[in-house]
């Protein structure tokens with residue numbers, strides 16, 4: 001339909017498998033529009049995912065792609081980047097994939113500040129496996145493993161990445177799709193570990209159990225629970241309850257891992 | 270099966286809106302969030318550009334469509350519509 005981004009599709013794979021109204025497709029569009037605006041060649045990009053509905057993204061794009069194991073997109077991506085630092089390496093992870101089973105990989109990729117763009121599709125639930133709560137499920141929301149409401153505190157992945165040593169950190173939503181695209185573009189251009197968390201919907205595994213059954217209800221809800229950083233900073237602790245700030249939290253230039261590695265090689269030769 | 274027929278084109282002087290009914294999953298996002306209420310749902314839940322004259326080419330329907338099934342083009346100027354140029358400016 002849309003010539004400029006359909007050029008990146010593995011067209012025979014469409015229509016895609018995601019449920020009606022699933023935000024993963026919106027995020028795929030945002031990623032491809034960001035890449036298109038940069039004019040990058042398909043072969044210069046390596047896209048790596050783990051396991052989950054979100055991770056199926058790599059099946060639909062005609063880049064160098066790898067659909068790896070649950071939580072392990074970043075270790076595989078690290079290997080690719082170390083072997084060929086000239087590649088633009090992008091990981092796409094679900095919130096469970098990134099923050100639960102892959103949590104340590106995420107922290108240490110940030111600590112190393114390796115030049116990888118990490119896009120996190122935060123639908124706040126384990127979508128693929130039927131709605132178990134994840135570390136990003138909001139407190140009080142329901143999941144198939146939280147039938148009385150989730151009592152855990154929600155991880156703030158943006159704050160985590162920023163404090164662990166990343167170069168760029170932002171959060172957007174599928175509702176604010178232009179902003180999400182702009183943040184992805186900045187993350188792609190950034191030398192260093194760059195994180196874009198995008199709050200997404202899962203009308204099936206999250207919506208049904210949380211009285212947000214339709215994609216439209218889910219998007220309206222996402223719109224209501226997110227607040228631009230500037231507004232967020234002025235809210236009282238009570239007003240922040242159940243809300244999430246969006247915007248850019250970190251954008252700094254610090255030494256990158258593959259460059260430091262190369263410098264070390266040069267020094268000892 | 271010839272699937273070509275399921276590509277619907279709505280057109281007026283200024284605007285062309287294309288809906289790929291082979292890919293559309295009738296999620297309703299484009300219809301609900303169109304700021305000008307250009308789109309209405311047909312009996313199968315596919316969007317129809319009933320009020321195409323009101324379209325302001327914001328492209329939000331296209332950008333928020335999870336299924337790459339709707340495309341909006343402004344007729345008179347040949348601009349690149351897949352990238353919302355305004356949205357990508359810093």
Ligand SMILES: Cc1ncc(C[n+]2csc(CCOP(=O)(O)OP(=O)(O)O)c2C)c(N)n1
Pocket residue numbers: 051052053054055069070093094095096097098121123125126127128129134
């Ligand atoms: C080692 C391992 N443990 C558990 C699973 C089962 N599993 C598959 S996907 C998934 C979680 C999916 O949730 P998320 O990562 O948030 O992605 P989503 O499906 O929501 O996009 C789990 C636990 C697995 N495939 N491998």
Ligand code: SF4
Pocket residue numbers: 017018019021022023024053054123127128201202203204205206
């Ligand atoms: S289960 Fe949820 S995350 Fe998975 S495709 Fe369906 S809506 Fe999307």
Ligand code: SF4
Pocket residue numbers: 302303304305306307308323324325326327328329330331341
């Ligand atoms: S481009 Fe904007 S105004 Fe036109 S149909 Fe789409 S959402 Fe509505």
Ligand code: SF4
Pocket residue numbers: 021288292293294295296297298299300314315316330333334335336337338339
């Ligand atoms: S947003 Fe896309 S998939 Fe959903 S109803 Fe509109 S055209 Fe169909």
